[in-house]
Amino acid sequence: MIDLAKRRLSQLCELLAESPNTSLSDNLRAFRFLVLVHASVQSWGYVARPLRSLHLAFPQTGIWIVSVTITACSVLALTRYSRWAPVIALPALFARLCWSGLWTPNHTYLAFFCVTLTAVLDPEREDEGVLLQQSLRWMTFVVFFYTGLQKLLHGYWFRGEFLAWMVSHGTDTWRSTFGWLLSAEELARMKTLGQTMRPDTGPYRIESVPFVLLSNFTWIAEMVLPVLLLLRRTRVASTIFAIAFVAMIQLAPRESMF
Numbered sequence: 001m002i003d004l005a006k007r008r009l010s011q012l013c014e015l016l017a018e019s020p021n022t023s024l025s026d027n028l029r030a031f032r033f034l035v036l037v038h039a040s041v042q043s044w045g046y047v048a049r050p051l052r053s054l055h056l057a058f059p060q061t062g063i064w065i066v067s068v069t070i071t072a073c074s075v076l077a078l079t080r081y082s083r084w085a086p087v088i089a090l091p092a093l094f095a096r097l098c099w100s101g102l103w104t105p106n107h108t109y110l111a112f113f114c115v116t117l118t119a120v121l122d123p124e125r126e127d128e129g130v131l132l133q134q135s136l137r138w139m140t141f142v143v144f145f146y147t148g149l150q151k152l153l154h155g156y157w158f159r160g161e162f163l164a165w166m167v168s169h170g171t172d173t174w175r176s177t178f179g180w181l182l183s184a185e186e187l188a189r190m191k192t193l194g195q196t197m198r199p200d201t202g203p204y205r206i207e208s209v210p211f212v213l214l215s216n217f218t219w220i221a222e223m224v225l226p227v228l229l230l231l232r233r234t235r236v237a238s239t240i241f242a243i244a245f246v247a248m249i250q251l252a253p254r255e256s257m258f
Contacts, residue, residue, distance in 0.1 A: 028123035028132055029082060035114045036074040036089055042108065043067035043096060062099065066092045086119035110143060141226040144242070148222030160206040160215040164190050168204075177251050181211040221245055 044067050050060060073089035076082060093112050097104055114136065121132040156162040166174045167182065168190030179187060186207060193204060206212055225245065228238035 024126075024129050024133060025123045028118070028129055029077070031114075031136070032082070032086060032118040032123065033074065033077040035111055035118065036070060036077050036085060039089065039093060039111055039115065040067065040070040040074050042111075043070050046096075046100075062095070066096050083122060083124070086115045090115060090119050110139075113139065137229075141229060144226040144229075145223055148219040148224075151219035151222070157215045157219050158212075160208075160212045161204040163211065163215050164204040164206050168193070178211070178214070181214065182206065182208050218249065 043063065046063050047060075047067055050063070069092040070089050073085040073092075076088070077085035093115055097108070097112060100108070117132055117135050117139075121128040121135070123129045123132060151157045151162075163178060164182075167178050168175075168187060175187075182190075190204060190206075225238050225242045228234040229242070231238075
């Protein structure tokens with residue numbers, strides 16, 4: 001079993017190094033392992049910093065059990081019984097979703113859907129492996145594109161209203177990341193508007209051109225990047241840019257699990 005685990009880790013390293021020796025099944029097995037590790041680390045994050053709310057009835061012992069279960073499944077994903085890893089992890093992930101409820105980040109649902117796909121479809125079977133790969137690719141396209149579409153439809157990114165509210169009334173991390181784009185007078189004016197948008201308080205609109213450009217660049221990139229991912233010639237470059245883009249937009253909320 002130890003030798004098999006070493007081979008799995010070796011295959012994962014080849015994948016990360018973009019080795020031509022990796023097959024589709026190797027890639028999907030590596031993805032299955034990584035998404036389970038992601039879920040495991042996030043669960044242990046809830047152990048380290050428990051969510052505090054009167055609406056959360058899940059006992060602390062429960063989140064410990066969930067964390068240990070998903071971690072064990074991550075290890076199982078490196079063995080010959082890897083097919084069972086997401087199947088066993090799925091009920092634990094579902095229990096965690098029920099526990100966190102309204103406090104569940106949207107990317108946690110995305111990870112849950114990815115684990116569900118790897119539990120239903122077997123990478124070892126060629127037909128199911130191709131279907132799994134296509135499903136994950138289209139999920140990436142839909143999530144990225146719809147994220148930008150939401151910003152477009154709601155309209156709070158055209159003049160930087162959402163970012164202005166987060167910088168002036170959000171956490172200190174938002175202010176330290178994007179506050180330098182605003183003048184001291186403009187930031188002070190945002191703070192006087194209050195946390196709720198009312199007709200008598202005035203709009204959260206910013207005069208800073210770089211700030212407005214950054215706000216609009218966000219939703220435009222989220223809608224353009226998935227289209228470029230569909231084109232073979234731009235797929236590699238857009239994938240690298242998409243990873244860097246996601247890392248950049250998470251500088252403010254400091255969501256390490258995103």
